[in-house]
Amino acid sequence: xxxxxxxxxxxxxxxxxxxxxxxxxxxxxxxxxxxxxxxxxxxxxxxxxxxxxxxxxxxxxxxxxxxxxxxxxxxxxxxxxxxxxxxxxxxxxxxxxxxxxxxxxxxxxxxxxxxxxxxxxxxxxxxxxxxxxxxxxxxxxxxxxxxxxxxxxxxxxxxxxxxxxxxxxxxxxxxxxxxxxxxxxxxxxxxxxxxxxxxxxxxxxxxxxxxxxxxxxxxxxxxxxxxxxxxxxxxxxxxxxxxxxxxxxxxxxxxxxxxxxxxxxxxxxxxxxxxxxxxxxxxxxxxxxxxxxxxxxxxxxxxxxxxxxxxxxxxxxxxxxxxxxxxxxxxxxxxxxxxxxxxxxxxxxxxxxxxxxxxxxxxxxxxxxxxxxxxxxxxxxxxxxxxxxxxxxxxxxxxxxxxxxxxxxxxxxxxxxxxxxxxxxxxxxxxxxxxxxxxxxxxxx
Ligand SMILES: Cc1cc2nc3c(=O)[nH]c(=O)nc-3n(C[C@H](O)[C@H](O)[C@H](O)COP(=O)(O)OP(=O)(O)OC[C@H]3O[C@@H](n4cnc5c(N)ncnc54)[C@H](O)[C@@H]3O)c2cc1C
Numbered sequence: 001x002x003x004x005x006x007x008x009x010x011x012x013x014x015x016x017x018x019x020x021x022x023x024x025x026x027x028x029x030x031x032x033x034x035x036x037x038x039x040x041x042x043x044x045x046x047x048x049x050x051x052x053x054x055x056x057x058x059x060x061x062x063x064x065x066x067x068x069x070x071x072x073x074x075x076x077x078x079x080x081x082x083x084x085x086x087x088x089x090x091x092x093x094x095x096x097x098x099x100x101x102x103x104x105x106x107x108x109x110x111x112x113x114x115x116x117x118x119x120x121x122x123x124x125x126x127x128x129x130x131x132x133x134x135x136x137x138x139x140x141x142x143x144x145x146x147x148x149x150x151x152x153x154x155x156x157x158x159x160x161x162x163x164x165x166x167x168x169x170x171x172x173x174x175x176x177x178x179x180x181x182x183x184x185x186x187x188x189x190x191x192x193x194x195x196x197x198x199x200x201x202x203x204x205x206x207x208x209x210x211x212x213x214x215x216x217x218x219x220x221x222x223x224x225x226x227x228x229x230x231x232x233x234x235x236x237x238x239x240x241x242x243x244x245x246x247x248x249x250x251x252x253x254x255x256x257x258x259x260x261x262x263x264x265x266x267x268x269x270x271x272x273x274x275x276x277x278x279x280x281x282x283x284x285x286x287x288x289x290x291x292x293x294x295x296x297x298x299x300x301x302x303x304x305x306x307x308x309x310x311x312x313x314x315x316x317x318x319x320x321x322x323x324x325x326x327x328x329x330x331x332x333x334x335x336x337x338x339x340x341x342x343x344x345x346x347x348x349x350x351x352x353x354x355x356x357x358x359x360x361x362x363x364x365x366x367x368x369x370x371x372x373x374x375x376x377x378x379x380x381x382x383x384x385x386x387x388x389x390x391x392x393x394x395x396x397x398x399x400x401x402x403x404x405x406x407x408x409x410x411x412x413x414x415x416x417x418x419x420x421x422x423x424x425x426x427x428x429x430x431x432x433x434x435x436x437x438x439x440x441x442x443x444x445x
Contacts, residue, residue: 005059006039006082009051013044013088025083030072030408031309032382035079037064042085043105046194049084050166053192053439056082057164062441065188067105067135070128072312072408073386075187076135078441084192086134095120098200099157104134104193112290121203121286123149127237127345128293134193139406140185140359142349142369144235144254147228150353153184160195164435168194182430185358187405189427189442190434204256207235207289208263211280212251212272217326220249220346221368223272225319227253228348228366232268240344242335252347254289305341305375309382312373313389314404319348319366321399326370328395337388339375346370357423360402369404386410416444 006015016022017039026036038061041052056063062081069076077083086105092114094101100120102111108122109129115121124143126136137159141152149155158172161183169191171180182190210233214220220238227233235254240247251272255263265281284292300306317325326346335342348368351361361367372389376382386408393409396402403409403419417424424444431442 002038005055005061006041006052009041009048009055011041011044011048011051013042013048015052016040016042022083024069025066025085026077027069028072028074028076029070029310030074030312031307032072032311032379032386032408033074033077035074035077037078037083038080040083040085042087043089045089046160046162046168049162049192049194050168052082052084053162053164053166057166057437057439060437063164063439064441065134065138065192067132067138068107068130070131070135071139071406072310073410075406081441086132086192086194089194093195094197099197100200101195101197102133103195104132104137106133107131108133108136109291112287115200116203116287119203120200121290122152122198123155123201124152125290126152128297129291130297133196133198137184137193137196138186138188140356140404142404144237144252144347146353147236147347147349148231148234148353151356151359153356153359154354155199156184157197157199159183159193159197161191161193163191164437164439178426178430179434181357182427182434185356186427187443189440190430191440202258204234204286205258207254207256207284207286208265208268209235209254209280209282209284209289210251210268210272210274211282212274213278214249214251214273217249217330218323219273220251221322221326223251224348225366227251227272228350237345237347240330240346242338242343247330247333256286300341300375303341305339309376309379309385310374311376311382311385311389311408312371313392313409314369314371314407315392315396315401316360316362316404317368317370317396317399317401318362318364319368320364321362321401322346322348322368322370324399325395325401329392337374337385338372339377339381339385342372342374344370344372357426358420359404360419360421360423362400362402371404371407411443413443413445420444
C-alpha cells in the first residue's frame, strides 16, 4: 500500500506524505519509539476526517488520531498507517457561563486563556497545559484538583466523535453513552473526538501555594493523607526531589482565593510541620500558577532535556500499598535512575469523584499517583529506564495497582486486557459497533 491513495483527497487542511514532513508524527514526546506513518492528515475540518476515514477503510489502512503527541511510548503513532493530526482544529466555541464547547485540537493553555477572560476555568487542569483537549480526554487528565473533581474525563458534558464509518455522532451520558464511555480514556480506539463540551466553574483570582520539604517519604505520605481527609487545600500534590544530600519529599499544596477574601494561613499551616527557614509560601495569580511549568520547560529546553528521551511511567496504587512501593523503590533509587532533572510526582486522590470506566483505578476510596519523570541522556539509558518502568509496573500489579498508560511502560495486548479488566467487555462491544474493521488499531487481546 502506498501513500498515493490519499493523494486525490481534496481537503480543507492538508495531506502530507513526504517523510520529512511526516517525521513529527513518527515521533512523540517520549523520544523512544519511532514509527513512520504512510501519511498525515492535517485535519482542517470534520469533512476532512470523514473523507480520509473512507479512503483508509477502503484500503485497509490503520488510522490513529493525534493531538500534541505528548504521550511517551508511541500511543499516537501508527506504522504505515494514517495519522490524523487534530492540532489545526482548535477553535473555542460557545463559551457560556457554565460550559464551553471546544475543538479537540485546542490546547488546554489556549482554552484556559480564553475562559479566564470570562473569569471561568475547567475544574481539572493537567500540570502541563501544552496538551490537546482531545489528547487528554482520550487518556484521563489528572491534576492537582483531581482529589476533588476526578480526572478531566469525569468532567465532560458531551462529545462530537467521528466514528470509523465516517459518521459524526454526538454522545453524552444520555445520548449514545456506549460511545461516550468508549472514547473517554479510550486512546482513540473507537473514533476521533472532534469537539468536547466541558463544564466550567468560577476561576479563583489568586493562589497561595505551600511547599513543605520533609526528610522522609513517610512524613510526606502521612501529611498528604491527613490533608486529603480534611480537604483543607484546593490543590494537593507532592514530589520526590533530588538534592546534593539525597532525596527530599515535598508537599505541594495550594489554596485558591479571590480578594477581598484571603486564605487563613495559620489554618493552612497547622499540623503540617511547616518550618519557616526551610519551607516556602508563594502567592501568584491563578494563570501564573496554572502555567507554572512553563519556566521548567524553558529550563529543560536550555539543558537539552526537553528534546531528549522521556521514559516516564505513571502508576496508581491503593492507599494501603503506597508505603510498600515507596519503601521498595526509595531504598535503592539513585539520581542517575531518574536522569539529571528527574523527579517523582506522588499524591493521593479520593476516588469518589472518578467515574470514567476506562480510567482504571485500584480498589479503595483513596489512590496514590506515582509518576516518574525520568530524563535519559541517550537511547541506551532510555532502554534501561523503560525496563525499570516495567519492573515498577510489575510491582504495582502485585500490590493491586494500575497504570495510567500515557507513559513509557511497555504494554502487550495481554497487559491491556488485564488493565481494562471488566471494562474490556463494554469497550469490545463499542468497538464491534463503531469500528468493526479495527480501523483504529485495537490494543487489547
Ligand atoms: C510535560 C508533560 C506533563 C504532563 N502532565 C500531565 C498531567 O499533569 N496529568 C495528566 O493526566 N497527564 C499529563 N501528561 C500526559 C498527557 O496529558 C497525556 O499524554 C495526553 O494524552 C497528551 O495529550 P496530547 O494532545 O499530546 O495527546 P497525544 O499524545 O497526541 O495522544 C494521546 C492518545 O490519545 C489519542 N488521541 C489524541 N487525540 C485524539 C482525539 N481527538 N480523538 C481520539 N483520540 C485521540 C491518541 O491516538 C493517543 O492514543 C503530561 C505529559 C507531558 C509531556
